[in-house]
Every structure is written in structure tokens, then in C-alpha cells.
Amino acid sequence: MKYNISQGKLSVAQKLLLLLSAIGLVFVLILPLWRIELAAPQYPEGLVLTMYPHKLAGDVDIINGLNHYIGMKTLHTPDFLEFSVLPYIIGFFIACCILVALTNRQKYLRWLVIGFILFGIIAMVDFYRWNYAYGHNLNPNAAIQVPGMSYQPPLIGYKKLLNFGAYSIPDKGGWIFIGSGILLLMAMLLPTFSSKKHVQV
Amino acid sequence: MKKVNQKLAYCALFTGLMLFVISCKPKSSGDVVGKEAASKVYVQPGQYDEIYNFVSGGFSGQVSVYGIPSGRLLRVIPVFSVDPEKGWGYSEETKPMLNTSHGEIPWGDQHHLDLSQTNGEIDGRWLFANENNTPRVARIDLKTFRTAEIIEIPNSAGNHSSPFITENTEYVVAGTRFSVPMDYENGDVPIDSYKKNFKGTLSFISVAPTTGEMSLSFQLLLPGMNFDLSHSGKGPSSGWFFFSTYNSEQAHTLLEVNASKRDKDYILAVNWKKAEEYFKSGKGKKVPVKYAHNVYSDETHSATSNMINETTIIDAKDVPGLVYMIPCPKSPHGCDVDPSGEYIIGSGKLAALIPVFSFAKIQQAIDKKDFDGDYGGIPVIKYESALHGEVKKPGLGPLHTEFDEKGNAYTTFFISSEIVKWRLKDLQILDRQPTFYSPGHLVIPGGDTKKPYGKYLIAYNKITKDRYLPTGPELAQSAQLFDISGDKMKLLADYPSIGEPHYAQAVPASLISKNSLKIFKLENNKHPFVTLGEKESKVVREGNKVHVYATAIRSHFSPDNIEGVRVGDEVYFHITNLEQDWDVPHGFAVKGAKNAELLVMPGETQTLKWVPEKPGIFPIYCTDFCSALHQEMQGYVRVSPAGSNTPLTFSLGKNSSEADSILTK
Numbered sequence: 001m002k003y004n005i006s007q008g009k010l011s012v013a014q015k016l017l018l019l020l021s022a023i024g025l026v027f028v029l030i031l032p033l034w035r036i037e038l039a040a041p042q043y044p045e046g047l048v049l050t051m052y053p054h055k056l057a058g059d060v061d062i063i064n065g066l067n068h069y070i071g072m073k074t075l076h077t078p079d080f081l082e083f084s085v086l087p088y089i090i091g092f093f094i095a096c097c098i099l100v101a102l103t104n105r106q107k108y109l110r111w112l113v114i115g116f117i118l119f120g121i122i123a124m125v126d127f128y129r130w131n132y133a134y135g136h137n138l139n140p141n142a143a144i145q146v147p148g149m150s151y152q153p154p155l156i157g158y159k160k161l162l163n164f165g166a167y168s169i170p171d172k173g174g175w176i177f178i179g180s181g182i183l184l185l186m187a188m189l190l191p192t193f194s195s196k197k198h199v200q201v
Numbered sequence: 202m203k204k205v206n207q208k209l210a211y212c213a214l215f216t217g218l219m220l221f222v223i224s225c226k227p228k229s230s231g232d233v234v235g236k237e238a239a240s241k242v243y244v245q246p247g248q249y250d251e252i253y254n255f256v257s258g259g260f261s262g263q264v265s266v267y268g269i270p271s272g273r274l275l276r277v278i279p280v281f282s283v284d285p286e287k288g289w290g291y292s293e294e295t296k297p298m299l300n301t302s303h304g305e306i307p308w309g310d311q312h313h314l315d316l317s318q319t320n321g322e323i324d325g326r327w328l329f330a331n332e333n334n335t336p337r338v339a340r341i342d343l344k345t346f347r348t349a350e351i352i353e354i355p356n357s358a359g360n361h362s363s364p365f366i367t368e369n370t371e372y373v374v375a376g377t378r379f380s381v382p383m384d385y386e387n388g389d390v391p392i393d394s395y396k397k398n399f400k401g402t403l404s405f406i407s408v409a410p411t412t413g414e415m416s417l418s419f420q421l422l423l424p425g426m427n428f429d430l431s432h433s434g435k436g437p438s439s440g441w442f443f444f445s446t447y448n449s450e451q452a453h454t455l456l457e458v459n460a461s462k463r464d465k466d467y468i469l470a471v472n473w474k475k476a477e478e479y480f481k482s483g484k485g486k487k488v489p490v491k492y493a494h495n496v497y498s499d500e501t502h503s504a505t506s507n508m509i510n511e512t513t514i515i516d517a518k519d520v521p522g523l524v525y526m527i528p529c530p531k532s533p534h535g536c537d538v539d540p541s542g543e544y545i546i547g548s549g550k551l552a553a554l555i556p557v558f559s560f561a562k563i564q565q566a567i568d569k570k571d572f573d574g575d576y577g578g579i580p581v582i583k584y585e586s587a588l589h590g591e592v593k594k595p596g597l598g599p600l601h602t603e604f605d606e607k608g609n610a611y612t613t614f615f616i617s618s619e620i621v622k623w624r625l626k627d628l629q630i631l632d633r634q635p636t637f638y639s640p641g642h643l644v645i646p647g648g649d650t651k652k653p654y655g656k657y658l659i660a661y662n663k664i665t666k667d668r669y670l671p672t673g674p675e676l677a678q679s680a681q682l683f684d685i686s687g688d689k690m691k692l693l694a695d696y697p698s699i700g701e702p703h704y705a706q707a708v709p710a711s712l713i714s715k716n717s718l719k720i721f722k723l724e725n726n727k728h729p730f731v732t733l734g735e736k737e738s739k740v741v742r743e744g745n746k747v748h749v750y751a752t753a754i755r756s757h758f759s760p761d762n763i764e765g766v767r768v769g770d771e772v773y774f775h776i777t778n779l780e781q782d783w784d785v786p787h788g789f790a791v792k793g794a795k796n797a798e799l800l801v802m803p804g805e806t807q808t809l810k811w812v813p814e815k816p817g818i819f820p821i822y823c824t825d826f827c828s829a830l831h832q833e834m835q836g837y838v839r840v841s842p843a844g845s846n847t848p849l850t851f852s853l854g855k856n857s858s859e860a861d862s863i864l865t866k
Binding site for chain 2: 059061062065069143144
């Protein structure tokens with residue numbers, strides 16, 4: 001028997017997963033999404049740049065002060081459109097999770113998952129673009145100029161930039177965002193798994 | 202052949218004798234220290250010491266801070282002496298801190314320290330420091346490790362029995378070493394009228410519980426003699442203060458002989474609670490005096506000096522039950538109270554015993570009026586009635602005593618150059634260790650509080666001689682660290698110290714390190730000449746005064762080119778350090794300034810005054826290696842002759858139009 005996923009209704013388990021995902025996203029709104037940790041011989045305690053959905057935080061001023069040596073543009077929250085849009089996008093996904101649970105259709109759940117993953121990819125591409133721009137568009141009059149050197153932080157993971165080691169990783173909110181995505185994916189795949197089991201029996 | 206044998210026998214005998222004599226030579230400290238001592242003072246690179254040790258600077262006028270057990274010098278805090286290195290006493294902001302009724306004084310003699318206490322235990326908030334020569338008391342804020350306040354003491358000379366505090370830091374005391382005619386009386390009297398005209402005072406300075414601000418409450422007037430050291434009571438003796446005195450002979454010349462005649466001088470027991478009540482009920486005599494009270498604000502980053510014109514005198518003999526005297530052998534020096542508050546130890550400089558007085562017995566003697574006459578109208582309690590007992594044959598010349606938490610006392614002996622450990626309960630001597638040489642004060646962390654931390658003892662020796670590589674006739678003073686955790690004291694290390702240390706304080710580090718400030722927040726900077734950003738920087742002329750509102754940030758000053766200054770102008774460089782990062786100070790100096798440098802901490806504003814005396818170009822630069830481009834952190838000031846009409850201009854990173862026009866020609 002062919003089970004038509006897209007036409008079916010949602011199981012209780014799926015609705016619960018959707019709800020959990022929505023709750024997770026509420027936390028994403030208030031927690032830092034991403035962090036770039038910097039360590040240098042002079043900064044044994046480390047510096048950190050954190051990105052919330054709505055602002056930059058952490059040692060922004062100190063990092064800006066240091067970056068002027070290599071001619072990197074200073075970082076300011078208002079310079080990024082993203083910080084005014086991101087909270088609404090996350091809010092939109094929270095609303096979607098609840099709406100999908102209420103409309104009770106497998107089809108809508110699939111769209112939600114696709115939309116969520118697409119958003120994740122676009123966000124990372126956007127993050128890479130900014131990293132590239134700040135790492136490459138340097139003031140030609142900068143005090144420190146190393147031929148061929150750019151200062152693009154890693155998208156994710158560790159990279160050595162002159163005396164600084166930069167470590168870019170999701171922060172609490174980022175991990176929860178990924179978790180919410182996994183929950184949504186699980187919700188979407190749940191009927192497939194259960195139907196397979198059914199066939200085996 | 203026989204003669205040869207005889208000669209050989211004599212040789213053998215002689216050699217044997219020599220070996221015997223050599224083996225009899227007293228052991229030096231090299232033999233005293235075991236190999237395990239090294240590991241006990243070794244603090245691994247990057248690790249912290251266990252203890253903060255605050256050490257008085259004596260004639261340096263400053264306070265130094267060491268880490269124990271390593272003996273590493275962490276900081277010298279300028280207090281009573283100017284310190285060009287830190288701009289202390291040279292910057293416009295700090296000059297008022299050294300103001301007195303005699304005007305600005307660049308030097309002080311700093312002898313004793315006491316850490317603030319709550320319930321008889323160190324609370325880690327403030328450190329109090331005395332000044333002998335021009336009587337003053339300072340309060341150091343342990344958040345910033347800077348002098349926050351200095352108060353002058355009127356009617357006093359040689360402020361030696363100070364700055365000891367009460368159990369809850371209600372009062373800091375200041376007793377006169379020199380008796381003198383009072384400030385409010387005619388002081389132009391013959392010196393040999395000492396007995397008639399010279400008086401001593403014990404000043405009680407109240408400390409505000411939250412801010413720590415000091416205020417001279419009242420002064421007890423006492424017969425002329427020398428007041429030496431003191432300690433507050435605690436526990437049962439809470440509410441009492443004890444002072445040692447000498448020169449009860451009232452000599453005014455050749456004290457060495459004339460003040461050592463009597464077999465006993467006195468320990469003074471002062472019921473300060475009673476004095477406080479008396480004062481608060483509005484009694485006491487208001488007298489005209491003049492003394493300075495200087496306060497430094499971490500918000501305006503500036504000090505203000507106020508002159509105060511009145512104080513309250515309470516004549517001790519007029520108030521029964523306020524002060525009692527207890528005979529104490531041979532010119533007592535140290536006056537120490539044990540952690541329980543029951544025992545008071547007086548140490549006669551020339552004595553060969555240590556008397557231990559009992560607070561309970563003193564109270565009984567007062568109740569029973571067990572007196573032996575009076576001294577200048579003050580009842581003298583019978584020696585035996587106040588005595589708990591004497592430590593017999595402890596050594597020669599006891600000076601100071603500190604305590605551990607196990608009921609033991611540790612006394613320094615100047616003449617016999619040793620530290621003696623003895624038990625308070627039965628006055629038995631438990632151990633003695635030589636010091637190198639002739640210790641004065643000693644300290645045990647919390648050793649004068651209710652809660653000693655009896656792991657270490659540090660002796661501050663008065664004679665150094667051969668302890669270190671020689672440095673000509675002038676030598677550093679030597680401190681010696683002992684491990685007192687076991688039954689026997691073990692010498693661990695020697696280290697040289699700043700100035701001449703007298704009393705010291707020590708405390709487990711965690712109590713203080715957790716509160717240590719890293720930067721001053723720029724947004725809290727209320728300095729009248731603050732520059733809160735490079736865009737705000739400017740130069741303003743007011744008559745012959747030129748105010749430079751300048752900023753410093755890695756690695757430039759704004760402005761860094763100034764023109765239009767004239768010979769004879771008073772130029773004030775108000776430098777604001779815009780950094781908000783830990784350990785990024787900037788320095789500032791200008792060529793030819795008859796002054797010092799500035800060291801400006803992140804978020805702080807400091808001002809250097811400069812009066813140029815000839816025309817020319819005067820470089821300015823950062824003196825603290827702040828960054829990779831520190832050497833680029835520089836600028837110029839152009840000084841034109843007096844009356845010149847060079848316009849006042851300032852800039853950063855560009856040429857003036859005048860310069861451009863010259864360059865394009």
C-alpha cells in the first residue's frame with residue numbers, strides 16, 4: 001500500500017516536535033547566535049565577538065581598536081541590515097511552526113522544513129559574504145600591511161590571522177537553531193520511518 | 202727520629218684543635234634552610250601567590266605590595282611621597298593629596314599599616330597608613346590600589362601609634378610620639394618647660410561604614426610623654442584601645458639616657474566607647490586648629506583638599522573611667538592584643554622578659570580600685586593586679602608580637618636578633634629562630650585580628666649587611682619568610698624590600714584579588730576637562746592659560762600638532778585615555794617640563810602643567826610602551842615668543858594651511 005505523506009494529517013508526535021521547535025526558536029531570539037573567539041599572546045583571557053539576532057556584542061570596541069592596525073573597517077550593529085531583519089525572520093518561523101501544527105498537513109510541514117533549511121544556507125552564505133568583505137576591504141593606509149594577507153575569519157572552525165587565532169562557532173542560540181532544524185526534519189521524516197516499520201511487519 | 206714524631210704529634214693535635222674550633226662556629230642561615238624550602242616559595246610562572254603582603258615603606262613614604270610566598274614585588278603605591286613615575290604629586294589632579302596646613306609636602310615617613318576589619322576579621326576593603334613626620338593618616342582603596350584619602354592630624358607631632366583600627370573599622374587612631382604644646386596654645390615656649398607646656402594627644406578618626414571617608418571625631422588630651430604603638434581590643438576587650446608609652450620621665454633632651462631611668466613606663470587602656478559617648482553627648486572642648494582633609498574621586502579623577510578649622514579635645518583626667526595606666530617594664534614598644542582579645546602584650550625595648558596582661562584582671566582591678574596612685578591625674582593600676590604572667594628569659598629586647606590561630610604568640614627580639622614562639626596559656630617558650638639581622642616588626646596574615654592565618658611569618662629586619670650582593674654603603678632592607686605551619690619555625694627565604702619597612706599586613710589573596718578594578722569606565726568619567734572622543738579634542742586659550750583637551754588611544758594623541766602657544770603661557774595638557782581594555786595605560790611627557798610624566802589609565806583623565814620658557818618646537822610623546830606603534834605616538838608643540846600673534850591651532854593627521862602654503866611654494 002502506498003502511503004501518501006503529503007496528503008496525510010500530522011501525528012501527535014509530529015505536533016509535539018513542531019511545538020518544541022517553536023519553543024527552541026523563542027530562545028534563539030534572545031540568545032547569541034554565533035561567536036568568534038580570538039586569542040593572542042597579549043590576550044591570554046581571549047576576546048570574543050558575539051552575534052545576537054539583533055546586535056553585535058562582546059569585546060566589539062577592543063576588537064575595533066585592534067583592527068585599525070590592519071585597516072579593517074570598524075564593526076557597528078547599524079551597519080548590518082541583518083540585525084534589524086533577523087528577529088522578524090525567526091519570529092516568522094516560530095509562527096510557521098505553530099501554524100503548521102494547527103493546519104495539520106504533512107504538506108505544509110515539508111514546505112516549512114525546506115524553507116528552514118534554505119534560510120540556514122542563505123544565512124551562512126550571507127555570513128561568509130560579510131566575513132569576506134571585512135577581511136579583504138582593507139584601508140590602504142593601514143599601519144600593518146602583509147603582502148598577500150587577508151583577514152577573513154573562518155566561516156566555521158579555526159584560522160590563524162597574524163598573532164590572533166580566530167575560532168568561529170555557533171553560540172547557544174545557534175546550537176538551538178540547529179536543534180530546532182533537526183527537530184523539524186525529524187517531524188517530517190517520522191511518518192516515513194513509521195510506514196517503513198509498518199511494511200516490515 | 203723521635204723529634205720528627207713529636208713534631209707530627211703536635212701537628213696532628215693542632216689540626217684536631219682547629220677542626221674542633223671550626224665545628225663550634227655558629228651555623229649560618231645557609232645551614233638552617235632545608236632543601237624543601239625552595240619548593241615552598243616557588244610559584245610557577247603564570248601562577249598567583251597565595252597571600253597579598255602590604256608593607257610600609259618607612260622613609261620612602263610609600264606602601265609596597267608583595268606576593269607571598271614568592272616575595273615578588275607586585276606594586277609600589279605612592280602615598281605620602283611624590284612619585285614622578287606615576288605622576289603622583291606632579292599631576293594637577295594629585296597635587297591636592299599632598300596638601301597640609303604647612304602647604305604641599307613632597308615626602309612622608311610611613312610606618313604602620315592596618316587593613317579594614319569587620320567583626321575583627323579582615324574585610325579586604327581599605328588599607329590605612331600613617332605618616333609620622335607631618336602627622337597624617339591615609340586610606341588606600343584596595344579596588345584600585347591607590348591612595349583615596351589623606352587626613353592631617355592637628356595637635357600632634359610624630360604620628361607613630363597609628364593607624365590602628367577598631368574591630369569594625371569604626372575608628373582609626375593616631376597617637377603622638379612627640380608631646381608638644383597644643384596648636385591652639387602659644388607654642389613659643391622654652392623647651393625645658395616640657396613638663397608644664399607639652400601634652401600628648403590620642404586622636405580618634407571615624408571611618409564612614411560604606412564610603413570609608415575619614416573624619417577627625419575627637420582627641421584625648423594626655424600628660425606629656427611619648428606614645429609609641431597601639432592595638433584595639435576585640436571580643437571581650439572590644440570597646441577598649443591599648444597604647445604603649447615611654448618617656449614617662451618627661452625628658453626633653455638626651456632621651457637615650459633620660460627616658461630610660463625608670464624601671465617601668467606605661468601601657469594605656471582607653472575606653473573608647475566611653476569617650477565616644479562623651480563626645481556624642483556634645484561634651485569636650487572645641488578648639489581652633491588647622492588641618493587638611495584630602496579626598497580623591499575616581500569619578501572626577503581629581504583630588505580636593507579642604508582646610509578644617511576646629512576639633513574637639515577631651516581632657517582624659519576630667520572624665521573618670523576613660524583612661525587607666527598599667528605599668529610596663531622598660532620603655533615598652535609593641536602593644537599587641539591576642540586573637541581572643543583577652544591578652545595584651547607589652548614589649549619593653551630594654552627588657553629581658555615579656556609581660557602579658559589580662560583584660561579580665563584589668564577590669565577586676567578597676568572595679569576594686571586596685572590602684573597605685575596616679576600619673577598626671579590618671580589612675581595607675583597595680584602591675585601585679587593586671588598581670589596574667591611574664592614570659593621568662595625569652596631573649597633580649599622584645600619589640601613586636603603577632604599571633605597564630607593555635608594560641609601561640611611570636612615575638613621579635615631586636616638585640617638578640619631572633620623570633621621566639623611562645624604559648625599564651627602557660628607562657629612557655631616553644632621555639633626560637635635567628636633572623637638576619639635584628640628584626641623590628643613581624644607579620645602573620647591576619648596576625649593582629651580575630652582570625653589569623655598562621656601559615657607564614659615575615660620578619661622585617663633592621664640590619665642587612667651581607668645578606669645580598671653588596672650595593673655600596675646603602676643597602677636594601679631585608680625581609681625573611683618563615684613557615685610556621687609546624688611546631689618549629691622554618692626559614693624559607695630572604696628578599697629585599699622598598700624603603701625601610703616597619704609594620705606590615707598580609708591577607709589571603711582571594712579576599713582582595715576578586716575586587717581588583719581593571720579599567721575606569723569612560724562613561725563614568727566626570728573630570729571637568731575630560732575629552733570623550735577624538736572629535737571633542739581641542740585647544741582653548743583663556744588669557745595666558747592654554748587648556749589642551751587631548752585624547753590618547755593606540756597609537757596617537759589627538760591633537761598631536763599644536764601651534765600658537767606663547768612663552769610664559771600656562772599650558773595644561775588634559776590627557777584622556779580612551780582605551781577601555783585592561784593594561785593599556787598611556788604616558789605623556791613634554792620636553793623641558795619642570796615636572797614629571799603622566800601615566801593615564803584606561804578611561805582616566807590626568808593633567809600636566811607646563812610653562813614654556815623659550816620659543817621653539819617641543820616634542821610630546823607617550824612614555825608607556827602601549828602598542829606596536831608606541832614609538833610613533835608623538836607630536837609637537839610650537840612655542841612662539843611672548844606677545845606673538847601666531848594663531849592657536851591644533852590638528853591630527855593633517856597639515857595646517859600655513860604649512861601647506863609653505864610646502865606648495
